[in-house]
Amino acid sequence: EDKVVQSPLSLVVHEGDTVTLNCSYEVTNFRSLLWYKQEKKAPTFLFMLTSSGIEKKSGRLSSILDKKELFSILNITATQTGDSAVYLCAVETFGSSNTGKLIFGQGTTLQVKP
Amino acid sequence: DAGITQSPRHKVTETGTPVTLRCHQTENHRYMYWYRQDPGHGLRLIHYSYGVKDTDKGEVSDGYSVSRSKTEDFLLTLESATSSQTSVYFCAISPRDVSYEQYFGPGTRLTVT
Numbered sequence: 001e002d003k004v005v006q007s008p009l010s011l012v013v014h015e016g017d018t019v020t021l022n023c024s025y026e027v028t029n030f031r032s033l034l035w036y037k038q039e040k041k042a043p044t045f046l047f048m049l050t051s052s053g054i055e056k057k058s059g060r061l062s063s064i065l066d067k068k069e070l071f072s073i074l075n076i077t078a079t080q081t082g083d084s085a086v087y088l089c090a091v092e093t094f095g096s097s098n099t100g101k102l103i104f105g106q107g108t109t110l111q112v113k114p
Numbered sequence: 115d116a117g118i119t120q121s122p123r124h125k126v127t128e129t130g131t132p133v134t135l136r137c138h139q140t141e142n143h144r145y146m147y148w149y150r151q152d153p154g155h156g157l158r159l160i161h162y163s164y165g166v167k168d169t170d171k172g173e174v175s176d177g178y179s180v181s182r183s184k185t186e187d188f189l190l191t192l193e194s195a196t197s198s199q200t201s202v203y204f205c206a207i208s209p210r211d212v213s214y215e216q217y218f219g220p221g222t223r224l225t226v227t
Contacts, residue, residue, distance in 0.1 A: 032214055042204060042218035043157070088156065092214060100214060101172065102147075104156040 002027040004091050006105035014113050017079050021108045023089030024071040033072050036088040079112045118219035126225045133192040137205030145208040146188040150201040195226045
């Protein structure tokens with residue numbers, strides 16, 4: 001059974017801290033790994049990773065994928081209160097019809113205190 | 115923001131009644147998806163569509179059906195709602211011909227009493 005596991009499930013930090021969120025997966029037919037941010041509404045897309053070892057970066061957020069060890073990390077540096085959200089990791093698998101399906105982890109709830 | 119709307123945004127219904135949720139997109143994307151989100155389970159795929167009249171089941175499809183008669187609309191129907199279907203439902207679209215990420219609608223909060 002395909003599975004995506006995120007850790008930790010929740011995290012409380014203070015502004016300025018650096019955090020690392022983890023995502024491990026066991027799936028057949030891996031195509032890509034995606035990170036989303038959810039703030040009490042719809043998830044918003046952050047990154048999509050397909051190749052090992054290539055860091056994706058957007059401002060204070062960065063992510064990298066390790067396809068050998070089957071995990072990804074999402075780093076947030078110099079955290080701000082606006083980073084408080086649920087961070088979702090999802091793995092896209094593909095079937096015989098070339099249609100992809102996303103399998104989500106449980107999410108990591110990040111709270112950044114002033 | 116991707117042009118995705120969902121209706122209704124909130125609904126309360128009684129056990130045993132049929133319910134239809136609508137997802138509408140203005141992006142002309144071929145792929146559309148329905149998810150439910152529950153505490154402790156994250157987002158789980160219910161059904162998806164890869165074209166008009168082309169649909170397939172996701173991991174939690176029991177008790178749900180879908181239809182797609184036009185590119186822009188993807189309907190999710192609960193034939194006979196149960197309390198276990200109380201959830202937040204998200205629609206998503208994907209420009210898969212260009213890239214694989216999915217973009218989500220605002221969600222529908224459904225309560226079955």
